[in-house]
Amino acid sequence: MKLDKGLIAGSSTLLVLSLLEKEDMYGYQMITELSRRSNDTFQMKEGTLYPILHALEKAKYLSAYQQEAPTGRVRKYYAITPRGRELLSEKKAEWAQFSHGVDQVLSFT
Amino acid sequence: MKKRTLSRKEKIARNLLLALCFGFVVWASQGGPMPTAELTFRQMERTRFLARSEIMCTWETPLSVGELGTSSARAVLVGRYTDQIAVGCLFQLNNPFGNRLTLWPREEEITPVPLSALLQGEDGTLFHVLLFLEVPEEAAGAQATITGRIENAKEPVETIQGERWADGVWAFWFPIDSALTTDGDLKYGTKDLEGLPYTLELYRTDGGPLTEQEGTLPENFQPGVIYDPGLYDVLNDILLNQ
Amino acid sequence: MGEKQERTPAEGWLDKATAGIRFGPDRREVRRELEEHLEDKALDFQRIFPGLTEDEAKERAAAEMGDPVEIGKELAKIHRPWLGYLWRASQVLLGLVLLSFLAEVGTLAPHAGIRSDREAEPGWVVEAAFAGQEPVRINNYTLWVEEAALIQGMGELHITWRAASPRFWEMPDGEFSQAWTAVDDRGTVYTSIWDQTWDGERMLPYVGSVQFTGALVWSGEQTVYGVPQEAQWIQINIETGEGTIPVVLEREETQ
Numbered sequence: 001m002k003l004d005k006g007l008i009a010g011s012s013t014l015l016v017l018s019l020l021e022k023e024d025m026y027g028y029q030m031i032t033e034l035s036r037r038s039n040d041t042f043q044m045k046e047g048t049l050y051p052i053l054h055a056l057e058k059a060k061y062l063s064a065y066q067q068e069a070p071t072g073r074v075r076k077y078y079a080i081t082p083r084g085r086e087l088l089s090e091k092k093a094e095w096a097q098f099s100h101g102v103d104q105v106l107s108f109t
Numbered sequence: 110m111k112k113r114t115l116s117r118k119e120k121i122a123r124n125l126l127l128a129l130c131f132g133f134v135v136w137a138s139q140g141g142p143m144p145t146a147e148l149t150f151r152q153m154e155r156t157r158f159l160a161r162s163e164i165m166c167t168w169e170t171p172l173s174v175g176e177l178g179t180s181s182a183r184a185v186l187v188g189r190y191t192d193q194i195a196v197g198c199l200f201q202l203n204n205p206f207g208n209r210l211t212l213w214p215r216e217e218e219i220t221p222v223p224l225s226a227l228l229q230g231e232d233g234t235l236f237h238v239l240l241f242l243e244v245p246e247e248a249a250g251a252q253a254t255i256t257g258r259i260e261n262a263k264e265p266v267e268t269i270q271g272e273r274w275a276d277g278v279w280a281f282w283f284p285i286d287s288a289l290t291t292d293g294d295l296k297y298g299t300k301d302l303e304g305l306p307y308t309l310e311l312y313r314t315d316g317g318p319l320t321e322q323e324g325t326l327p328e329n330f331q332p333g334v335i336y337d338p339g340l341y342d343v344l345n346d347i348l349l350n351q
Numbered sequence: 352m353g354e355k356q357e358r359t360p361a362e363g364w365l366d367k368a369t370a371g372i373r374f375g376p377d378r379r380e381v382r383r384e385l386e387e388h389l390e391d392k393a394l395d396f397q398r399i400f401p402g403l404t405e406d407e408a409k410e411r412a413a414a415e416m417g418d419p420v421e422i423g424k425e426l427a428k429i430h431r432p433w434l435g436y437l438w439r440a441s442q443v444l445l446g447l448v449l450l451s452f453l454a455e456v457g458t459l460a461p462h463a464g465i466r467s468d469r470e471a472e473p474g475w476v477v478e479a480a481f482a483g484q485e486p487v488r489i490n491n492y493t494l495w496v497e498e499a500a501l502i503q504g505m506g507e508l509h510i511t512w513r514a515a516s517p518r519f520w521e522m523p524d525g526e527f528s529q530a531w532t533a534v535d536d537r538g539t540v541y542t543s544i545w546d547q548t549w550d551g552e553r554m555l556p557y558v559g560s561v562q563f564t565g566a567l568v569w570s571g572e573q574t575v576y577g578v579p580q581e582a583q584w585i586q587i588n589i590e591t592g593e594g595t596i597p598v599v600l601e602r603e604e605t606q
Contacts, residue, residue: 120438125445131451134455137519138520139455140521152521155490155518158489158589158590159591159592160591160592190593211529
């Protein structure tokens with residue numbers, strides 16, 4: 001059980017992948033969407049998001065393309081790949097295990 | 110709108126494959142030039158319908174391509190058959206045409222072979238080069254004397270020390286230098302080295318004499334052909350009396 | 352453009368954040384993505400604080416994007432230049448090869464057809480035709496006589512050779528005269544040494560060398576001089592260094 005940067009990085013990947021699970025998005029859109037869904041709990045920083053996006057794209061978990069955004073400008077959109085979906089379910093399982101473990105520890109009184 | 114494009118790795122592979130294909134076509138259209146002197150020599154054998162000889166000697170100039178003049182050979186190879194010797198003079202490696210190969214009969218005794226190409230020395234001087242083949246291995250030094258190479262030479266008799274190129278193969282470099290002439294204008298006989306009288310002296314390691322040979326330098330001729338004038342007269346009569 | 356333009360804080364941020372990405376096209380692409388992000392962020396600030404100018408909004412957005420050096424390090428680790436350089440190299444290589452290819456194709460002479468000497472000299476009359484036998488194989492070349500014609504009154508036998516090889520780029524060498532000698536049914540020996548063909552009065556029996564041309568299947572013209580009018584056969588001998596290979600041409604019956 002390591003509570004360190006690795007875990008944060010790990011959970012960021014999980015967040016990014018699940019954001020893209022149902023819908024393709026571009027970078028800035030992901031940040032606003034993430035804070036919206038979490039009621040402003042998560043304010044992912046650009047310094048965290050873009051390295052993850054690029055790393056996931058390079059590893060073929062995501063694919064990218066240019067498209068016009070609702071704002072009228074063209075943005076780089078990211079889409080999850082089938083490989084990415086596999087990674088997402090892995091990460092979800094990991095997270096379920098982790099949070100279950102935490103719950104167990106917390107409820108142990 | 111999604112676009113399926115090639116990944117960078119795929120593009121690299123495609124570029125290299127295309128380069129290979131087009132490169133092959135370019136190479137083939139040039140006659141398939143070979144990268145080394147020996148491979149070029151083998152190619153020369155093939156295209157002249159000659160069998161693969163046993164290469165006894167490969168000499169390559171230490172000069173770079175830029176320093177070498179167009180009239181001098183950059184490599185000389187000597188290949189051995191059962192009864193013959195092939196001597197190849199290469200001018201360019203990347204040009205299969207224009208290199209010269211000559212056949213000489215293989216004798217028991219020491220065989221003189223005038224090179225059909227000039228060679229260039231380090232200071233830019235051009236040389237007529239005379240090879241001697243089948244030189245005994247015991248020879249530690251050799252000296253060749255020829256007469257009459259340059260018509261208007263101050264000294265018509267020239268003696269040059271030889272250098273050993275390989276087992277049994279010695280080379281003698283005769284400089285083409287107008288300083289050797291009486292009037293500064295080089296005048297040759299029509300045949301460079303061919304037909305000149307020569308003397309070859311071989312020495313042992315201790316400096317003592319090993320053996321000596323005299324003769325006339327050969328013209329480049331073809332082995333195995335006997336010209337019979339008698340037969341020809343008959344033929345000629347028939348032709349003329351048609 | 353000699354004046355040094357002031358970098359806005361936004362541009363400065365973007366420069367620093369992408370400085371670690373060495374391969375040009377990649378760096379430009381990442382920079383553009385971050386620039387777009389910055390624009391969106393600035394627009395949101397302008398929405399929330401209507402008093403801000405565009406420049407002020409961008410400056411604030413840059414400040415809120417985080418440490419550019421830190422993000423630059425992470426991005427540099429991900430966007431390594433080697434594959435980009437390799438790609439560039441492969442493009443350059445292909446470009447050079449294509450240039451050579453075009454230069455080659457541009458200078459290729461038109462495919463030499465098989466034109467025998469006889470077509471060039473319509474006054475010649477064929478005394479007799481000679482036919483070759485089976486093709487011979489030398490050094491993976493397949494070599495055969497397409498046709499041979501003895502010209503009336505000149506004692507010249509004109510031979511058309513054909514050759515093919517799996518090494519289709521290695522055309523046989525035509526100038527190697529030492530390869531060719533010949534003998535005929537009268538025992539006459541034909542030399543190929545040019546210098547021995549003139550004895551001061553007349554042309555001696557002589558086999559010319561073969562000039563090959565063409566591509567894929569090559570053809571070559573050869574002339575044998577001093578062939579008697581009644582010769583029944585002539586044997587061309589090809590020197591291989593380890594003996595000769597004979598090619599017999601037999602006179603065909605005239606109609």
